[in-house]
Amino acid sequence: MPERGRLARHRERVLEAAAEVVGEDGTQASLRDVARRAGGGLGTLYRHFPARDALLETLLRTGFDQLAEEAGRLLDADLPRDRALADWLGGFTERAGAFRGLPASLMATLGDPDSALHASCLAMREAGGRLLRTAQEIGRIRPDVDGTDLFALADALSWIADQAPSIAARRDRLLALLMDGFAHPDAGRT
Structure with a gap:
């Protein structure tokens, strides 16, 4: 159960970061920038959003x-x-x-x-x-x-x-x- 909660928090951080980065740079914004702003790597981003x-x-x-x-x-x-x-x-x-x-x-x-x-x-x-x-x-x-x-x-x-x-x-x-x-x-x- 704690693992599920951690994954949900990571996903929410990615979404919050994506809203900011896409808001600033548009839909072609760097996914690397999204991952970086979320405090993780591309692997974390792609685990949630392939x-x-x-x-x-x-x-x-x-x-x-x-x-x-x-x-x-x-x-x-x-x-x-x-x-x-x-x-x-x-x-x-x-x-x-x-x-x-x-x-x-x-x-x-x-x-x-x-x-x-x-x-x-x-x-x-x-x-x-x-x-x-x-x-x-x-x-x-x-x-x-x-x-x-x-x-x-x-x-x-x-x-x-x-x-x-x-x-x-x-x-x-x-x-x-x-x-x-x-x-x-x-x-x-x-």
Whole structure:
């Protein structure tokens, strides 16, 4: 039992250090720096997280879970369906910009079902997809927009802000333009 407690403490130290280092240096931060800041070596880090994606997935899972829960709350809220989708996408783009390099990592997971991040993102992407479909069902969003379009464009918005921090202040405006592009052509007539 004491061994299990020691391992759990090491794991928590690695996660705390990873949050700091990734927060400072982005998702491609040196794993050696993470291990060093945690007070251990790479062996300790790899014992708990066999790959970079596994470490990132653990760091990001809480945020992904919160986004999935938020989608459920927005589905139940008395909001126009396109507004609910826009609110959710705003939260997504904000969280995707939390760590430098995260938008690129999230895009890479779309095509890699074996990635730990892919599996962790799945519930979040499915929740966003439900918001999209409900807005489409009532004619607020174009029917040809699919989940891949939704996430690729929202992630692109996060990536732009990641690459040019001066653009981050324009995130809401860019999101509004994105939603205008998603809008069903007849939505304004109803």
